[in-house]
Amino acid sequence: MDDPVLLTGAGGRVGQAILRHIGTDYDWRLLDREPLSDDKIPEGVADEAVYAADITDREAVEEAVSGVRAVIHLAGDPRPEAPWNSVLQNNIDGTHTVLEAAAEAGVEKFAFASSNHAVGNYETADRTPDLYRSHDDFRLDGTELPRPSNLYGVSKATGEILTRYYHDEYGISVVNVRIGNLTEGHPPVDYERGQAMWLSYRDCAHLFARCIEADYEFETVYGISNNDRKYYSIDRAKEVLGFDPIDNSAEFEDEGGDEE
Amino acid sequence: MDDPVLLTGAGGRVGQAILRHIGTDYDWRLLDREPLSDDKIPEGVADEAVYAADITDREAVEEAVSGVRAVIHLAGDPRPEAPWNSVLQNNIDGTHTVLEAAAEAGVEKFAFASSNHAVGNYETADRTPDLYRSHDDFRLDGTELPRPSNLYGVSKATGEILTRYYHDEYGISVVNVRIGNLTEGHPPVDYERGQAMWLSYRDCAHLFARCIEADYEFETVYGISNNDRKYYSIDRAKEVLGFDPIDNSAEFEDEGGDEE
Numbered sequence: 001m002d003d004p005v006l007l008t009g010a011g012g013r014v015g016q017a018i019l020r021h022i023g024t025d026y027d028w029r030l031l032d033r034e035p036l037s038d039d040k041i042p043e044g045v046a047d048e049a050v051y052a053a054d055i056t057d058r059e060a061v062e063e064a065v066s067g068v069r070a071v072i073h074l075a076g077d078p079r080p081e082a083p084w085n086s087v088l089q090n091n092i093d094g095t096h097t098v099l100e101a102a103a104e105a106g107v108e109k110f111a112f113a114s115s116n117h118a119v120g121n122y123e124t125a126d127r128t129p130d131l132y133r134s135h136d137d138f139r140l141d142g143t144e145l146p147r148p149s150n151l152y153g154v155s156k157a158t159g160e161i162l163t164r165y166y167h168d169e170y171g172i173s174v175v176n177v178r179i180g181n182l183t184e185g186h187p188p189v190d191y192e193r194g195q196a197m198w199l200s201y202r203d204c205a206h207l208f209a210r211c212i213e214a215d216y217e218f219e220t221v222y223g224i225s226n227n228d229r230k231y232y233s234i235d236r237a238k239e240v241l242g243f244d245p246i247d248n249s250a251e252f253e254d255e256g257g258d259e260e
Numbered sequence: 261m262d263d264p265v266l267l268t269g270a271g272g273r274v275g276q277a278i279l280r281h282i283g284t285d286y287d288w289r290l291l292d293r294e295p296l297s298d299d300k301i302p303e304g305v306a307d308e309a310v311y312a313a314d315i316t317d318r319e320a321v322e323e324a325v326s327g328v329r330a331v332i333h334l335a336g337d338p339r340p341e342a343p344w345n346s347v348l349q350n351n352i353d354g355t356h357t358v359l360e361a362a363a364e365a366g367v368e369k370f371a372f373a374s375s376n377h378a379v380g381n382y383e384t385a386d387r388t389p390d391l392y393r394s395h396d397d398f399r400l401d402g403t404e405l406p407r408p409s410n411l412y413g414v415s416k417a418t419g420e421i422l423t424r425y426y427h428d429e430y431g432i433s434v435v436n437v438r439i440g441n442l443t444e445g446h447p448p449v450d451y452e453r454g455q456a457m458w459l460s461y462r463d464c465a466h467l468f469a470r471c472i473e474a475d476y477e478f479e480t481v482y483g484i485s486n487n488d489r490k491y492y493s494i495d496r497a498k499e500v501l502g503f504d505p506i507d508n509s510a511e512f513e514d515e516g517g518d519e520e
Contacts, residue, residue, distance in 0.1 A: 084360075088348075088352070088356075092418075093348055096344055096348075100344075121429075145403070145405060145424070146421055147428060148421060148425045149425075149428075151425070153425070154421050157421045158352075158414075161406055161408060161414055164405070164407055164408070165408045165410075165411070165413070165414050168409075
């Protein structure tokens with residue numbers, strides 16, 4: 001098997017979506033601030049490959065990253081309403097620590113979980129709600145400047161600047177994935193914005209598998225399923241990463257069910 | 261006289277360039293981490309308008325910003341080689357504190373001292389040294405994504421994301437000024453890069469005066485003199501701010517003198 005892949009934030013929602021679908025395809029190292037319960041660890045992952053550590057703990061991160069070929073960096077405070085001090089420490093300082101350790105260890109590829117909140121303020125009053133509907137052809141494509149809609153989004157946009165710096169200085173291949181609305185089973189109900197940026201669990205896992213497999217230099221892409229409604233282009237993810245999503249929120253539009 | 265203008269980092273090089281040329285044109289509040297010696301304070305500034313405080317000290321910043329119409333925010337660690345912990349605290353966290361206080365106080369205009377280091381890695385091996393010469397027509401114009409060349413540059417690019425957020429959320433008018441190479445009297449000698457991004461003291465002061473006077477929403481401009489050599493466009497600063505620089509590094513090219 002190839003060298004291992006480090007997944008930070010392995011116990012979170014994105015981490016679990018990934019592990020549920022491609023958990024046996026790679027030699028994983030799993031890092032999370034909280035000890036991972038057995039149901040969150042795929043079969044075949046040895047105890048020594050599971051780290052309970054904060055990503056601002058440089059020594060622990062260095063150990064976890066040693067000898068890996070790729071890092072999928074998800075760890076951080078995931079709350080859109082997170083206060084400044086938390087995102088400053090967990091998302092900005094934490095991402096710096098992981099990048100610094102990865103660059104020094106000679107890791108080849110780095111996939112960073114950025115967020116739709118890094119560009120949330122493109123959703124201006126004059127663009128919404130049309131933006132969320134399939135007839136509208138406004139698209140963000142990853143080349144635009146960030147316009148965060150909260151301090152969590154500021155921290156994610158800052159992570160993208162840090163990855164740019166580490167790519168330019170150390171040659172580490174980087175893909176920033178601005179993740180949409182990840183929900184299990186079906187898209188959010190009665191929430192057009194969430195339907196337009198829906199990312200199914202299996203499309204999410206496939207996208208990060210492509211981040212491990214594909215060849216790229218520095219990319220910023222959107223992580224959403226193949227939705228009819230959308231204002232994020234997935235052309236670049238398809239072209240460079242070979243992303244080929246199979247779900248589409250339109251297939252669920254007439255169904256009922258509770259919002260997650 | 262109009263409401264006061266707060267200048268943070270008043271004792272630093274940019275602050276002193278500003279005060280030397282337009283020190284009697286405004287009702288200043290001056291803030292610096294170090295107590296300012298008398299020679300650094302323009303005539304007519306009262307003792308009560310001079311604050312010795314760190315910009316991460318929220319209470320002191322709130323007091324300094326109360327009732328001002330504009331903020332020129334220069335404070336921070338100015339060293340391109342500054343370590344991460346210093347720029348994280350002084351430049352990123354500090355800028356957040358000043359913006360948060362300014363937004364809450366209802367300040368109308370905010371000029372942020374960004375830096376050429378926020379885009380330093382556009383100076384790739386295949387572009388240099390041609391980039392620094394007057395025949396070359398490559399231009400950065402402020403619409404490009406940051407490509408920092410050091411962690412100081414990362415912190416300045418992050419400041420630009422923070423100003424974007426506070427503009428979008430609070431309506432505060434913002435101009436990010438990516439300052440070039442500020443030296444007194446004459447441009448750097450035997451340093452083509454510095455000549456291409458030279459900003460004279462009087463052009464610097466004039467540019468920040470325009471940031472106080474002009475009407476704008478959200479702008480990112482370059483702060484350099486009217487140099488023949490250049491790879492930063494000043495068109496936007498001219499058009500939106502009415503910037504009209506009078507110096508040009510080409511006028512000094514055959515002179516000797518020591519580099520500053």
